[in-house]
Amino acid sequence: MKSRLVESIVSNINETENKVLHEGVEWSYFNKFDKYDEPYLPAQGEGDTLATQAVTASTKLVYKWYNDGDVYDNNHYLDGWANDLSSYANWLAKYIDGAKPILDRIYDAKDDNDYEEILKDLCDMIYDDDYLKGLNEQPKEGSIYDCDGDYSFNSRKYDDEEEW
Numbered sequence: 001m002k003s004r005l006v007e008s009i010v011s012n013i014n015e016t017e018n019k020v021l022h023e024g025v026e027w028s029y030f031n032k033f034d035k036y037d038e039p040y041l042p043a044q045g046e047g048d049t050l051a052t053q054a055v056t057a058s059t060k061l062v063y064k065w066y067n068d069g070d071v072y073d074n075n076h077y078l079d080g081w082a083n084d085l086s087s088y089a090n091w092l093a094k095y096i097d098g099a100k101p102i103l104d105r106i107y108d109a110k111d112d113n114d115y116e117e118i119l120k121d122l123c124d125m126i127y128d129d130d131y132l133k134g135l136n137e138q139p140k141e142g143s144i145y146d147c148d149g150d151y152s153f154n155s156r157k158y159d160d161e162e163e164w
Contacts (some may be wrong), residue, residue, distance in 0.1 A: 031126045046144045050061050051136035054096050054126050057088040057144040062119050073151040090149030095141045098125050
């Protein structure tokens with residue numbers, strides 16, 4: 001059975017007519033995380049533990065990249081599209097040990113492949129049985145939807161672009 005993340009990506013790929021399409025993406029890479037959907041990905045919201053928040057935030061970053069071409073910091077090399085994902089990355093950097101060094105690699109990302117590697121490494125780090133079990137014993141911290149930090153989104157980059 002495919003994860004909800006993969007199913008969402010595949011089912012929504014046709015809705016990206018005016019957005020970046022990433023050809024050659026190996027969707028099957030993320031299939032190894034299927035087993036974490038049921039216990040850690042809430043049906044809605046961010047959940048009540050650090051584990052559910054971490055899975056929700058990382059899933060959102062992956063989904064928005066592969067579906068829409070959105071990045072969590074468009075003030076550096078990568079442009080990204082017009083959805084602000086910086087709060088998810090800022091939350092991960094603030095509350096999830098080991099996430100910040102991975103996310104900071106966006107400052108050196110030179111192309112889409114570099115960005116994909118950041119997301120893969122982030123998920124590989126978070127989606128570990130023991131790591132998630134430990135996070136699941138800790139209560140929710142802050143909000144993945146409203147967290148400031150080093151990563152930012154510049155909407156002014158899109159003022160001159162045509163509407164989608």
